[in-house]
Amino acid sequence: MPLLRVENLKAYYLMDIYGIKRAVRAVDGVSFQVEENSIFGIAGESGCGKTSLIKVLSATFTPPLTVQEGKVIYELGNGGTDILSLDGEHLRKLRWEFFSYVPQGSMNVLNPVRRVRNTFHDFVGAHRVGAPPDFLGDVTEHLGHLGLPPEVLASYPHQLSGGMRQRITLALATILKPRLILADEPTTALDVVVQRGVVQLLKRIQAEQKNTLILVTHDMAVQANLADRLAIMYAGKIVEEAPTAELFGNPLHPYTGYLIGSLPRIGDKAYKVSAPGAPPSLASLPGGCRFHPRCPHAMDVCRTEEPELSDMASGHKLACFLHGQARRG
Amino acid sequence: MFLKRYLLPRLFQYLVVIFVGTTIVFISTRLTPADPVQQTIQRITAQGGYMDPAAVEDFARTLRELYGLEGSVLQQYAGLWKRLLTANFGRSYTYFPTPVIQLIGTSLPWTLGLLSLSSILSWLAGTILGGLAGYAGQEKWAKWLESIVMIIRPIPYYIVALLALILFAYFLPIFPISGAFAVGKKVTLTWGFALSVAKHAFLPAASLVVGGIGVWFIQMKSMASNIVAEDYVMFGRAGGLSRGKLVLQYTIRNAMLPQITGLALALGQLLSGALVVEYVFSYPGVGMLLYQAITQGDYNLTMGITMLSIVVIATGVLIIDLIYPLFDPRVRYR
């Protein structure tokens, strides 16, 4: 039973400043499913729309980002609820207990004028009425799992290092043991040692709590390490999706090939080739397949028609004319 | 450690302010081509009195002593400091032989009361309303409120007071428009007296609040709007925290920090406003005293009020500076 179903989600930034209208199509027709007890990765370059996607999935989007169409259906045990159709209070109850969110750049997500323990009070108290007898003890234990000393509770955020704040954010996101965790670039802006720690941590939390993790990062190495299933996003659309091992072993989309090829390997002295050009502006997209201006295998059809994401064998999905079908209409 | 890093610079700045203020007062009074002694003498002779030259000489000398104008420039400067540090500004010309400090002493409580009451009220109201409006962002009521406040905000205190005076003197005579308490009442600690004081203080205080609230509202709304976009507010919302908590503990609590600093910076202007409003409503505070000093050409009194204002404001700023760490843990702890 898929825990999350996204159906044809379209979310744009609509801007009208001093008379100039722009529509940035950050999420432009995205559909996928995520199973329980798994790690689903979403990878792609900066500016491909992954953060906007996460914002919609966690219902933390604000104007000018608006959902144009589509559904985000969470399986709450009642046949599925589209969270985009929920009103304020229902949505609020779902938050943190059912799904939680670890935002990008967790350096500033803690209220600077509140001690850490009060922040924990805030987040837990919003969903559990009346503190359990040993609330602080539970929190201390939870923090200990993440390698944080109990003194952290009495501190203010500015007294702690970036890595510690990152881990506190993770602790906050997992303390109510949600069924789904949405993590946006949890390892970016951290040094490699801390990165490794965070990766191990995420793996362990998922294994212990048997929940679902949706991991958004451009870092293919992290994806390779963590994700069970990986989706590649480009210019607002998913262009390829497959189990991780399958994707790395047999990348079908040219863009995926570039992403994987950019990973350094110890001892590998081959010349690294990156995809030529730059990702398109989401406000003015090229016609046809969005990747065609940079694609070395571009054919005539690529310039005029957009390929759809369709099934290949063994759970491998692809949106590219290179491998046969995927024609519109 | 904290003391050294935070306290000492603030104390130093306190002294700098008083130093700069005193020096400016000294320089600006010496630079003007007018001679207060001559002015005083002219006043008397202009009103038809005649004095023979010897008497004028004598009088001039006395006045010079009275005004602290004897001796070289450096001596006069030192004399000014002496006056400030001993809080002795000589005797008032108008109310001779009452010492200036005594006159100010009886008026000061009224001014301080009016000033602190209206400052705190307008700051609180402006900050809270601004915070709520800033959080609400684009909602209709927030925009309406901001438009209304924007119209009121730039209007000077004097005009607000004048309009209030006209309104309540001629159209809606429900509040007394002069004095601090009803004529003839004794200063006692009873409800009756307190009520009289409150009724008389209402218009001056209201003028100051209306004139001042705009600044706080607009600044706070802008600050709160920025804070609402901050990561920690967004994270709090993602965590499902209640609206009340987000508004109070996450938005306002953070956005009000620059407001506290702003209050310290605005104290000087608030005092100036209070002085003017007192004049409009004949409220027996330092403002009325200043007006009398001006019309009577009472140099000592004017000087005394000016110097004292500088000290009062500098002290107020220092107090607020000392309170600030209570609200911002980033300053309190390293």
Add this chain to the structure above:
Amino acid sequence: MLNVLRDLLRHDGRFIFGFCMILGIVFLALLYFFCPYDLSIWNTVPRDRPPSARYLLGTNSQGQDVFWYATAAIRNSLLIGIVAASLSRVVAVLVALIAGYRGGRVDRVLMSVNDSFVVLPLLPVLVLVASMLKGKMGILGLGVILAIFGWAWDARLIRAQILSLREREFTKTAILSGMSSLRLVLGEHLPFVIPLIMATAINNMIFVIGTEIVLAVFGLSSLETPTLGTMIYWSVNYQAMLLGIWWWILTPVVICILLILSLYMLSVSISDFLDPRTRLQVIKAKG
């Protein structure tokens, strides 16, 4: 520059209001050139007449036409404002430049003194100075005095702008490629600073006009010269409200409010336009 004006005119209601109102007020001020009366003489017209076709805004207790007196008052108040604002710009920019570009101890000392000016209660000091100069000032003198006290806050703002410009990448690039300091400051930084100078100038004018009124009310302005402040002074002095000569006191009050409001609208819309954060909020609003 012109497209900035066009953008603002088309999309910011406040700017439209301010701009039109200011045009109207300046027009009134210019009308003064056609004033048929010599306003230093009293009793050129019958006293205390209410507004009529002959005397557009009535006449006052000194026997002067209120409408024409008002045009002179607007002209003089505007002049004082412009003189004071310009002078204080010079001081503010100088202080900000020296502090911002020199840095170090010079900066600290300057800012310490600057902050003293910000904090000091200016009215008592102004009153002290003005009471000594009573009556000998004239509008230019008033302008100069008022300029002495309006620069501190703006100096801080401009200095902050300069500091942030210094840290920007294009500055470091320019320095590394050997651009002379003078060219850097005048050619690269100045375009950023000028709009800020203008916005603060407008704010300063508001402050100056208001303070002139307060000084006048205390009897310290140049009382024979018509200004908004002296007009109020005389009308209060003659108990205009009490005697029912409401047109004499309300004219300067209403003009003052309109003038200050329009200046404020201009200043706010310009600084909102310049500030990238508020621009972002405008984007969010329409989204």
